[in-house]
Amino acid sequence: MRAWYLPGVITLHALEATLAEGKAPLKVVWVKKGELTPQGEALDVRLGGLLRQAMAGAGFKGEAGENLLLSTPEGHFLLFGLDEDPRATGGRLAQVLGKLSFPEVLVEALEAYPLAEGILLGAYRFDRYKASNKEEKPVAIQLSGANPEEVERAKKVAEGVYWARDLVNEPPNVLTPEALAEAALSLKAFGVEVEVLDEGAIQALGMGAFLAVAQGSENPPRFIALRYAPEGARERLDLVGKGLTFDSGGYSLKPTEGMATMKGDMAGGAAVLGAMKSAALLGLPVEIRGYIAACENMVSGRAYRLGDVLKTLSGKTVEVMNTDAEGRLTLADALAYAERQGAKRILELSTLTGSAVVALGEEVAALFATEETWGKQVEEAAKKAGEKVWPLPLEKAYREKLKSPVADLKNVGDRNGGAITAALFLAEFVTVPLVHLDIAGPAFAKKAHALGPEGGTGFGVRTILNVVQGLGKV
Known part of the structure; x- marks a missing residue:
């Protein structure tokens, strides 16, 4: 591509x-x-x-x-x-x-x-x-x-953004989870280590939440793990990107209008891939690891149901109350895996909730941080990139909305504060500083704009690269 x-x-x-x-x-x-x-x-x-x-x-x-x-x-x-x-x-x-x-x-x-x-x-x-x-x-x-160096840098950054856009714009019959994994493997040519886990390996790890979302589709899931490790790197950043190559909503079926752009529900994963490519091209002096749980959320006789209780990689159990709140289930296992791999700080990007779009519109991403300093670093990087983000609170009182009578958590709260309860859900699966960017609004443009046509925007790639550059100066 x-x-x-x-x-x-x-x-x-x-x-x-x-x-x-x-x-x-x-x-x-x-x-x-x-x-x-x-x-x-x-x-x-x-x-x-x-x-x-x-x-x-x-x-x-x-x-x-x-x-x-x-x-x-x-x-x-x-x-x-x-x-x-x-x-x-x-x-x-x-x-x-x-x-x-x-x-x-x-x-x-x-x-x-x-x-x-x-x-x-x-x-x-x-x-x-x-x-x-x-x-x-x-x-x-x-x-x-x-400055010739600035021009060359712009080209290398744009290449990552373009790739992320291409991935989002590919039709879902072309960009299946396996195809996304194959795209990730192309990063080997740029010195990035890539490991792709198939369904059996995912099951052996114990990623029960991820597998539950994937089980309704004919196209098998893939877990993608990436590592860019330049010589002499003293800092490390771990990235997690949502990788739903198509989201029907499952049994909590989306209406036509809501499903039409769901080929782009892997925009967070695309941003991770695009940023890894540009970072390698630029030779940035920071180790970067990336994780994408790639699958489809479909309806079939095998699909997961409301009321199912899932065991996550972390050991925590989740009661499913909405099959269209699937991204947080796949991310729960991906986040836990990142921490198992020794992550010190995590930046996660996902087209997670419609609530974030209701709150901030289609041009601004919601930023949630479990640790203030890390949140400020990402916020400043986004501002420098010209990518609009706005911090929202991780209101601890709303954690009550996620209580389940039969499991450790429910996968949704009520309608109010939906972006916040989704972020609180993710925070349950890591102990290291986490920034969650809900990019549901700006990841996919519904009409042409100054920086491109209708479709995938590559939102997040430039923010990630600025975060990496900032860490490289430490």
Whole structure:
């Protein structure tokens, strides 16, 4: 599964020349609230005021994403309105350039790294299943004044995000649990150790909750364990990602509207894989371990039922009160396994609850932390990545909602505070510091946006990488 921009419809290159000095068939000139940047001003002086005249004649204000193409005897110029967020500016620019036919473009690299990242993310497409899919003409973007190292880093980060998006966007008849495991095995080429456990090995370990969710499907489960261990690493991060390659809800069946995007219920696992790939490409100096319990939640004569009592890897028992609260069951065993492997701190990502979407909408992930310092580290990493998260409380009083008369826990509480009780459930299965990111809202975009089209967003990859970089500096 290859990222759309590689080996390259859009390629990025650092360039020392300014807009006035450089040579390219098209030059992008930034405008913010009617004002040109210093490089734009210098170019306009060289052109005898042509740019300002065109802006005045067209009533061009330079609002975010607003653009105006000028074809003159002096060359082609694209006036483009700056967004407050340079990533959004880059993404919108990439989408506009994709509709034009210039083989080379010169762009002033304001805030070079986020701009470069935005350009690459905004260029993403997933159209391999369309009969009308046609080969795109390559576009080489020269970033004036950019640091070459920043440009290369953006490419390596984007490759991980693209892979995560591709995995989420694959149809569920293609991306089965076995196929997800095969995708994970491709990381061996980047120096990542990968172990895949089949159904027998999962059963031998005692992952009763994970197996219960998986048992209703014809497609067998797979447990994926990953290890990136660069020489000299002094810090370690353990990642856990939800890996439901399709979720029907089981006997607590989802309605059509709720099931339509459930091929993306493995977005947490996809983020783990994408981040592992980018970390290896970047050579980050931190040991990273990742765990994904991959399965489908289906309806059949073998499917698990309401009232079933499951024994987890930790030894705790869970009474099933809703088969559509399946992700937390698979994660319970994955989290316990991570701790058995010596995890010191865990970052877990999952499309876990609709309650998180009700609380925070579709662009913000809910962050829960069992330890404040670790929660702040992840929150700051997400902010730096431009991925929106918001901390919610692990309200201990709500633990009462999970009490069962026949088992140690129920897998759901009542409707109120559902994202919190789900997080409290997960916290029962680890003793080390845990951050749980409920990415149910931002993991899958229902319409096109500045950084990409409808579909998987790769949310979490960039946050994970920033967390890793932060640990590497300790």
